Amino acid sequence: MSGLVVKPFEQWAQGHQGWIVAGFAVFVVVLVLAETRSGGKPAADLDAVATELANVVAEEWRTEAGLRRLDRHQGLLAFTWSPTGRPVTDRRGRSSVADREMAGIPELVDAYLRVPSGRLAIIGTAGTGKTSLALLLTLGLVELRRAGGSGPVPVKLSVANWNPRQQALLTWMRQELSEQFLFLRDSAQYGSNAPGRLLQSGRILPVLDGLDELGRNGAGAAVRREGIRQIRLALETLPGLIVTCRADQFEEAVGDGGPLPATAVVELRGLAATAVIDYLSDVNGEQDLARWEPVFRSLREDPAGPVARALSTPLMVGLARDVYERRSTDPAELLDTARFPDADRVQRHLLRGLVPAVFHDLPVQDRQGQWHGADALRWLTFLAAGLTRQDDGNSIHWWALPAMASRSQRTVQALLGGLLVAATAGLGFCGVFWQVLEPGWALLIGGVAALVSGVPMAWRSAGNLPVPSELQFGGGRRWRIMLLGSFLAAFLGSVAGWVLDGPGRGLVVGAICGVPIAVVYGWAQPDATVRAANPRILLRRDRKVAVYFGAAYGLTSGLAAWLLLPPGMAVAFGVCVALCGGLLYGLPWIFALDSGMTGVVASVRLFVYGLLLAPQGKAPWPWRLLPFLEEAHRRDILRQVGPAYQFRHAYLQDALAESAS
Known part of the structure; x- marks a missing residue:
């Protein structure tokens, strides 16, 4: 026919x-x-491109601020910064900042705008709120840019994904912009290399968050020093710069090459007891204040005690808020010195209590289609342990999750890729030559074609992790x-x-x-x-x-x-x-x-990953894997950075990974 x-x-x-x-x-x-x-075709006007980018940045971080409970209308935890006394800034940087107490975005933006060079480093100990300030400053500056219609667009980038030994800063930022804002890749609309042209023309104000996380699983000090060197080289191209880092790591990183030119460096101070009490009083209803009153009394009367020292950072105050949000809980248990003799024990308790506090254990009859607390804790613990073993940052890209699986994942990928290609090549060549040669020769040619094509594909499929x-x-x-x-x-x-x-x-x-x-x-x-x-x-x-x-x-x-x-x-x-x-x-x-x-293909690898790990209790079934990550983000266990997730704080990731071992 x-x-x-x-x-x-x-x-x-x-x-x-x-x-x-x-x-x-x-x-x-x-x-x-x-x-x-x-x-x-002429490229779109760069100012128009920057305006579109500003609108997207504003929407992205407004949503993320809400999920992180950085409610601009309810009020923020008051914090104080001061010019650092560490030898990490030059004369021009020191003269442009002063002691400031701030409890909102307008004060934060005003403090930044008083820095003539537009170069600001925010340093402090772990958990002092550097990332939250970077987010709020990004949001405040982009809203200011939208209102004025001109100026550079602040873009917050997680430095944990950068390897300064392999990429120059501007090259890495160009790559991050194209991955976080895919529309900039449209060369027909925006011309070729729109992210690079935005950077080179001074239309991007980078907010580099987490310099201390560079090489956190390996040669951190050397990598951070190289990062500072790369930043110093890029300063003349950029209209300004905002960077966050832990204080000790920043001091160590700038030690060899000297301070970043004309960069103001402010250090976040520990929270005052009154600020902690005011914040926890504001976010809890009148009926809940009685549960917190013993803690408030301890903060007032014993400012050097374990609880006061533990609750001296925004991270720990936020954890305490979440862990004791349910009325069936009792925050006064933190005052039990037998269980919590020092601040470290209090902090560990809060870190390990977060996941059970937001993912509750459910009765067996209610678990269908819901997120059972014990399952969520086990899945997140496996995820944290896998990230900690890796040496390529702390970002959770769903297409890279198979790298955490065992050898069985690579074996299945190799078999899938190799057998499919071998079968296709073998059938094609055998079928063609079956018509013109003896069957034996056709089978031989088909077998050789299958081997020649299938083995290389199996080898590549086992180790390669193509992006989506x-x-x-x-x-x-x-x-x-x-x-x-x-x-x-x-x-x-x-x-x-x-x-x-x-x-x-x-x-x-x-x-x-x-x-x-x-x-x-x-x-x-x-x-x-x-x-x-x-x-x-x-x-x-x-x-x-x-x-x-x-x-x-x-x-x-x-x-x-x-x-x-x-x-x-x-x-x-x-x-x-x-x-x-x-x-x-x-x-x-x-x-x-x-x-x-x-x-x-990336989505197929993710499906295989879920099929292999779900029976072991290490991950949800593949059709529920991404919905679970989204739910963990919605409940503020994870934070979203462009196309990736990260744990709410490196301390939380470390605590979960430690519990796995």
Whole structure:
């Protein structure tokens, strides 16, 4: 039947081969010229791009501030900073700051604007609120920028993801901007390298949070010194700079090269007992104050006691608020000196009590579809321990979670990638040569093809962790990618058809393979939606790309194989190609999308990760894994930084990891 359908097309193609080749050449020339003309489209005005970025930054951090309970309307915990007495600043930096007590964003913004150079380092001991201040300062400055319509856009970046030994600061910031704000990758709308041009033109004010977290699992001191050196080199390009760091680590890092030029350095002080009492009184209702009164009395009467020293930082005050939020709890237990003889014991108790306080244990009959406290604690503990073992920062990228799994994860990835590619190559070559050679030779050629293609893919799939696809599907047209993708598919199909049944069949098969692939590649484009990246967007987009490309490859390859191979073999080949196109980054992606990443698609790896670890109680089932991370973020166990999550504080991660061991 298939032969009757395509026979007229074959006869026509065989009689007009010259015209077909000439027409194809003209088509290629037209598309190349169109690509060249579109590449010359003027980029959007950088001020307009910065305005769009400011709107996205404001929305992102306004939402995050609410989730972190940094409520601007209810009132913030009052804090004090002072010019540091450490030898970490020069004369110009020292003269631009003074002692300030602040309890809101306006005072914070005003204090920053009084620094003539726009360069500010906020240092202090762990838990003193450096990250919260960086968030609030980012939010205040971006709202000021939106109101005025001009000036640099403050962008908060987590320095824990930066390796100064491998990347210059500006290079890393450009990469972070393109990952957190995917719309800046749209070269058709914003021109090439929009993040780099925003940085070079002074339209980005970087807020670098957590310099002390550089190399926290390894050679931290040397990495931080290199980080300071990179910052010093970039200062002349930047309109200003805000950086946070623990005080001792900052002093150590600037020791060799000297202070950052004209940079004001302020040190956060411990909270006064009155500030702690006022804050906890404000966030608790009248009915709850009686539970807290013994603690308040201890803070007033024993300012050097274990509880007062433990509750001297915003981190611990926030933990106490959350741990004792339920009325069935009694914060007065902190005064039991037998259980809590010193401040360290109080702090450990609060850190370890946070997860059970926000994820409650549920009766068996209520656990279906809910988050049981013991499960949540076990999953978060495994996650914290895995992050601590790694030496690449403290960010939780869902596509990198499989790196925490055991050897079984890598084995499954290798088998999945290797077997799919081997089956596809083996069926394809065996089927083609089955028609022209003896069966034994066809089987041998198919076996060699399977081995040659399957083993390298298995090797790469075991170790590679490709990031999620950056594509979405819309009305855009990308001619170069369309040409490359369709040419590869059409070439392979034409060769197979030509070998088996002459040039007429070759041209028909090539058209069947090439045209649909061209449409899919041309329809796919970088995500240009003006929004900040988040984990769910990346996962949903990665799954969609897998389905669309799997269908495109499978249907075209299956139809072409139906014209060339026995029906059973054609169906099997189409299914294998569909699975390869949807579940793997392989040769089509390397040649057509200019991507050197080869391996199992990110969302598929995450599914395998959940399937392997859920029966062991170390992770939720794969369909609940990302919803759990989102819920932990909503309950303020995790914080979101662009497309990644992090634990609320490094102390919390360390406490959970320690409990795992």
